[in-house]
Amino acid sequence: MEWYQHFRQEERPFIDQVLEWKEMVSRQYAPKLTDFLDPREQQIVQSLIGSGGDVRVSFFGGASFAERKRGLLYPPYFAPEENDYEIALFAVRYPAKFVSLGHRDVLGALMSLGLRRGKFGDVLVQGSDIQFFAAAEVADYVRLHIEAIGKAPVALEPLPLSAVLPVEERWQEGTVTVSSLRLDALLAQAFRLAREKARALVENGLVKVNWKVVDKPDFLCGPGDVLSARGFGRCKLMAVEGPTKKERWLVRIGWQK
Template identity: 45%
Template sequence: MSVYQHFRKDEHPFVEQALEWLNRVESRYEAKLTEFLDPRQQDILAQLNGDDEVVQLSFFGGVPDAERKRALIYPFYEEDLAERFQIVLYELIYPEKFVTLEHRDVLGTMTGAGIKREKFGDIVMAEGRIQVAAAAEVSAYLEANITQAARAKVTLRPIEFGEALQPEEAWEEADGFVSSLRLDVVLSEIYRLPRGKTAPYIKNGRVKVNWKIVDQPAYQLDSGDHLSVRGLGRSRVFSLGDLSKKGKQHIYYGKKS
């Protein structure tokens, strides 16, 4: 039985990469530090490693309850100390009394400066403050090149992990019944839209499933899938319940509020 059959086809390249990391650590006893991984990639890596007693696996994202984290894969006799993850936590200093910055402003600034998404983690916003975790290997470049976000002048100030903000976001949980687990059908339930109005979001590349753009309305979702719709926010299919007497699927889900 191939390990690949347990994962979607579009996940196979990452599965192959993760297996290579794990095998390398097991055979050479040399630790491997990954880039920032999204939660789905973290799940896949953890599943592949299982309860291995030789190869250990730890995740750290620099902020409490981080979504995006670096993984440290290491031999059992080593330790997963925070400094081994090579993460720098920054606070953005900007004139918050006169300017309002949004998540997309900071994200756009980072990627617009040529920083790959895998090189920085969560962007946390709370009480008018903004923090971002980044890979230490790009810290000098960030500090020299991130000087403006939207129309505001900004400065990146390194801070200690103990100063990290707690994200303000919370899940709004709900449940419902859907005729199928097609992407367009589930989005219609979660966002309370007529099914016909979900298709343009999907076909225009405004929908991501597990942090990847999906443009097929018939794409089949499953328990644990993370969703985001540009302009409508993020959501997640927590779990699947029993079928109703009419054959509809009971789903439990949440939206970020």
């Protein structure tokens, strides 16, 4: 298929899914709402749908700054509104004076329900305040089944989307040189690790590229790729500036602030 040549091999099943959605909307002339998609998946959907055709696409994750968003594929006659994305917002109420909860704790509790990751959007943490987005179709189930996170008793309070915490993602950029665009080489420079340490993190399944686990140290990264290593944080390959005179690569990397 001609579309495959523009994407990585591991992305082919998702490409097939998107093309099925597109065909369904075109055939039925009715909107199709997706689960929450990570930014890379959103990019793929946008590329495959394009603009100006008989199928359009737009994204919304509950807030303008949301990272994970639901996609809405629709025919030209349709004018999307926020409620068409069917997103619920919850505040996590817990005894903050006695226990500390973070992003990992909340996401772990949500995933323990047995639902797909795609049913949940961003988890927002600002001090002791915690909120998360969920697909409206699972909201009641989630609210009824999350009574504790770790050892902390919690209650989930539904909120209007207008009450979302003002948590925005910011990147601090810098330029480094790397021996190659291999995943282990980039990780080593980005997080100031020994190459062997970076390679071990990858091989042990502790590294994600574009929100998917990658366990091959020689995986070649490209501009726009988001890398995360458990315990070290997240970085983004903003741009590849080109080769240096010493046969290295000059790259611009962003670190989350």
